[in-house]
Amino acid sequence: MSFILTSDNVLTYLQENNLGSFDRESTALKKFSARNFNILVKPADSQPILVKQSAPNINGKQSGELFTEWQLQQLIADHPALEKLTSFLPKVLYADRSNFIVVNYFWADYSDMQDYYDDEDQEYDPEIAQEIGQKLGVVHRSTYNSTWQAPLETSLGSPANPGRKVARRLNRVHSGIFAVTPIDCLRFYKLYQQYPSLAAAVEQLAQNYQACCLVHNDLKLNNILIHHSPKPPATDSRIRLIDWESSRWGDPAVDVGNLINSYLQLWLENLVVSSELSINESLQLAVVPLNSLQPVLFALFDSYRQTFPAIFADQPDFVARALQYAGLALIRRIEVIIDNDRVFDNRGIAMLQVAKQLLCSPTAFTTTIFGRPLD
Template sequence: MVVRLNSAGIHEYLMHQGLCDSTDVVEDVQQLLGKNLNLLVQIRKHDAPPSSASQLLIKQAPIGRTELPRQDFEEEWRIHQLLACHEPLLPLQALLPQGLKFDADNAIQIFRYLGPYSDLGDFYDDAEQFSAKIPVAIGSALATLHQATFQRQDYHLELDPESAGHEVEPPDFRDELENLTPEILRQISIDGLKFYRLYNRSKELSKAIAELEHDYEPCCLVHHDLKFRNILLHDDWFRWQPPPCLPAAVEALCLPDAQGLVRLIDWEQWAWGDPAFDVGALVAEYLRLWLKSLVLSRDVDLSVALQLAAVPLDRLQPSLSAFMQAYLAQFPGILAAFPAFPERVLRFAGLGLIGAIQDRLHYRESCGNLEIAMLQVARSLLCNPEAAMVTVFGRSHFSPDDFQPPGPEPDLEPDRGGIGSTCSAAPSPLDTLELQAEVPQPHWLQHGSGQEALADLINHVRIEPPLICHPAYADLDLVHPGEPVSTGVDQRQQRLSKLPEQLRQAYVVGQVRNYLHDIYFSGEQERKSAGSGVTKEFKNDAVSGLNVDYFHRIQLANGGTGFLDSDWVVIGWDEHRAQVEKDGLRLWVDPNIDLVLQDGLKAGCGSAELRRPLWGQWWCCGCPMPF
């Protein structure tokens, strides 16, 4: 029987795994946010002081009501075994998390918790300046990992014994873009389908992705899911001195205590693949910092939006250039295998932006101005990477000999607690974690008290450009919501004043609307400011964010065959499927199940009705539940 991990039984479970004994004391258990159940456990010997407690990170994939857990963790554990079993690869362990145990029967991983680290996504969300040290460290670390396994088929066979005698299958990047079925109507919001309509209009984009599939060269171990959230940055990063020249040993990428400056985590989706895929994924992450900071609105001209970007692209160019320079200098042989490697990276960066859009849509986000801008940039990178070199990197050519260590930078050491804090009393590692707690809904959502909400709005919300204020919530900067309020008011006011009066008013109205929605409807503002002091028992009892039993009741209460949707045009057939189109959206369907053909319809032409799955309202126990 599968063990469903929970905080109440964590002591007994660790005893069973041989990681503690019956006299050890579990000091604390907290749940970290993530797609898996992630428990942070503090445990110590019974006769030892609390300060000596060790910290373990215990992970288990979600388990349905009757399902077995996914085996993704077994894939990740293969990477740790590979590094541990080959002496030349042992130094690379400083660049990954420290694995202690893998319970294959229950798909549970146990790691030594990396206390003095924070995820790079959170770091950049709060960043006011962009040190070149960080991209140099990331580029060097990634190049080291790629180079260590480059063209090593023995490592490939050890990781994937079933690949013996078989060529690596080429990727199919277009499958989830072009081979859509009616199931997409369950997964994506109606507004989100706009993305697929826009994609279908661009034959040039489809051709560019097809060429990328053809050019894909599997030649080394790649992470295959690299994003800022999967990179940990040491809190003392600002103390690191980059090596004067590259390539350098792994030790040069570590702090004096041998802790890696950066660590790459969550290797469940590793692949034997093309190194440019990983490098391009991180270039896409930097570009998203710029794109997410744009003031994108139908009321704001694009040229004005670019001027008002909180993170202008030219501010990111030094980081992007340093990242690419460090990678090439650490792994100069990559240019012998791929002479146009930087351009190749930009093509994969375009693919990464498209993947980021799809990820957002699968969380039922709409396809808005941000997604459209990401798609436009992705097309430029995929279809014309040579022209994009100067725009992205600020230069048209790279050479391994170009690398120069970052020069002196302003004092980057934070002056308050958090990342890199140097307070005399070191904060608890738990202080820097984003912990999951039960957060009550706003009072007016709990009780449906519209009058109370209106009274609260009238009495407490103040618009004092460039700020919107409510005493119970964080102030919102009208110009750049992500900037700290400590930024000079005069500077923010100057940015806002660049907009024409009509556009300025429209922009302010939009910001006010979003701020009020977050307080009085979604409760997002309350979630941001809520404390984490609620004590609760943590269990692996959620699927898709819902309690397992509740999710099962929803499934039982929802059935039917959907409804008929007219005016779909049959545009093609293959052996078992028909392709239909409506308003630019193309789907592959089973004509015997999904289509109701009009009388006299001939293969390859004519109209049909599509049997669509129910979308929008699901009913459970008599109550509507929006998805």
């Protein structure tokens, strides 16, 4: 499958669709692929733009998810009550449905948070996490009312229950998997099945899915932008939440859990593992220790709670479910590592141990995650 747009024809395409006129010599093009195939177009003297093309799925079909971002923007434009979200959501300039292409405004003064933390000198600053928690709280709070359900479901599609998907996949591990999965990785499926309490917790989470507001559904560090300046101009939000392709009417605990999981991955993906060390020793000796992340996790959670207190009043189990969704996201991360890298080593076992604690004993594990009890 080849993509319609390449470095050779992207400028002509943009010009033909009235998205600017570009001088070929002085315009820099950078290809970078995340989930989609993206081309960054950086003219010398005008605004950079990001051209996104959807990649074909496993069956060779292209997904229409790319347009969800565009549809969300239309919905916000039609509802003045949501206008405040535009200051930190993506800005879609053009959507070409027949060719699965979307063109977005690109903020050159921002980096994504994954790149930001990959810079080793970067500190884990609770103030940034506080701002992320606040923005997410505003998104959820602004749409927390059943009157939003119909317009959101019409624009963005019906809710997607992530617990249900994981339960389906892992409860139905069939013999075919033995032929295609390396022996080390089979241990993951074996361990999952050895803990009936884990499968039961996933099933219970799926049953308790509480769709009640707009959710992002794919929150992780590379879908959050941070301004290069700690004090950006008043027109620029320091934090922006991007990549709303999976957004839906859904359960806000999923977004909070996914965010917690993103920070836990900074700890768990950088563990020192060796045959000489027990899993517990590895967890203690991490390059990014959990205790350096606890103040960040607390700031994130606390500002979310202050921004959107109603969800805590209405759903007494919200904290527990958010932590369970963090555990579920860790399980999904293990599955992705197995699919892409074909590895399940001590790092994977450590991740599974933490996922199990989060899913099966979220309340008892709260203090470990936040470094203090939540009152």
